[in-house]
Amino acid sequence: MSRPTARVLTLLELLQSGGTRTVAELADRLGVEGRTVRRYVDQLVTDLDVPVESVRGRYGGYRLAPGYRLPPLMLSDDEALAVLLGLLAGRRTGLTTTGRTAGETASAKIRRVLPRHLAHRLDTLLDALAFTDRPGDFDPPDSGVLLTLADAVRHRRPVSIRYTDRDGRRSERTLHPDGVVAHAGRWYVTGEDVRIGEDRTFRLDRITDARTLPGSFEAPDAADPARRLLEGFATAGHRHEVTLRIHGTVGQIRAHLPAAVALLREYQHEHEHGHGHEPVADEDRAAERWLRVELRAERLDWLPPVLAALDRPFVIERPEELRALVTAFADRLTSYARAAREGAS
Missing domain, CATH: 1.20.5 (Single alpha-helices involved in coiled-coils or other helix-helix interfaces)
Structure with missing residues (x-):
């Protein structure tokens, strides 16, 4: 569907919500100029035979004729x-x-x-039909909250939310939302928590109320809510902080350590420009080089098999406990292979 057609249908939805809408309000909601709104209204009247009335006066604008209802939805x-x-x-x-x-x-x-x-x-x-995964068992978000946040993202409007964190603590926050993200069966909203001046991510099923506030805010430069959400998961607070250097391509590493688990950064030798702090774009997947891998985990015992399956040169920078686990894992594999060979002979 082309953007002009989508905007014409959005205009019809706005008029269906009732009341008189001013040209300025419609232009703001559609992201167009006033004369474009008038052209869209003409399309509704002429092409779709929708009875749109023009209301004159200080509070004038457009509205649907009283009693008008859309015909039943028809699907092929x-x-x-x-x-x-x-x-x-x-x-x-x-x-x-x-x-x-x-x-x-x-x-x-x-x-x-x-x-x-x-x-x-x-x-x-x-x-x-068969599925490889089990049915999701998630607490769904409230549709009103979801739609309010989506509208605030689109029009750059601050919102007030009531939030309950994982420990059951309740709070009311003012948020400058920049994206709604669906990930692994849950909905999230990302944006700046105005009180602390930092980016935060909130689960929608933990938001009990969302209200649009007056005013607007500037959109952040090159905002990528989905990527920021995944990086937040990868660096969330856990018991162990792990730093590795792995020689390979982004694609090879991501096949075993996805973005929700690990953060990839460019690696540089200390005598060049430090350790490198720029996250690696997943689109840059072809170049094979040393990459810094950072992650946090509650347990470390799952990492040695992952590194073995990766089958790429790696260096463990921290923690020392992971080095011991990798060494013990390698010794077990060696003993299994030796025992199998001796048993065969």
Whole structure:
């Protein structure tokens, strides 16, 4: 769908919410100029036969004619199938809102009006479909909170949120949100916590209320909420801080230590420019060189098998305990191989 067409449909949604909307308000919500809003209104009236009324006066603008309702939603067979499969995938991965009820009732409504042949084909597909993962069991976010935060991100408006952290402590915060991220079955919002002046990430299912505040804020330069979320996971507080140097490509390392687990930085010798502090872009996957790998973990016993599977030269900078675990792991593999060879002879 082209952007002008999407904006025309967004304009219709805004008018459907009721009341009179000024040209200035509509222009701000759509991110266009006033004359463009008037052109979009003409498209609604002329091309889609939507009765939009022009209201004159100080508080004038546009509104839908009283009593107007959109016709029932019509879907093609392929569109209906796509919606149903999307609802199924959303329920399994946890990326739905307000629990399973809304998704289940929506699925039931669509299935009731499907042609018999298509419903039979859908049932055949569902019977044959298998998933490699288990169904997600997550607390879904409130849809009102999700939509409020998404609107604030788009229009750069501060929000007040009520948040409960993992220890059960409740607080009210003012946030400058810059992104909503879906990751591993959960929803997150990233942005600056105004009170402390630092970037923070909040789980949406722990937000009980979100209200848009007056004013606006400047968007951060080159904001990448998804990447910042993953880097936050990789550097979250844990018992052990691990620093490695691994010789390989970004792709080779990421295959075993994904972004949610480890942070990759360029490595430089101390006599050049220190240790290197710039995170490595995952797009730069081809070049093979020494890379600094940083991660935090509650336990270390899972790392020796990962490093062995990586099969690349590496240096353990810290902690000393990891060196001992890697050495013991290598000794066990050697003893297993020796015992197998002696048993065969």
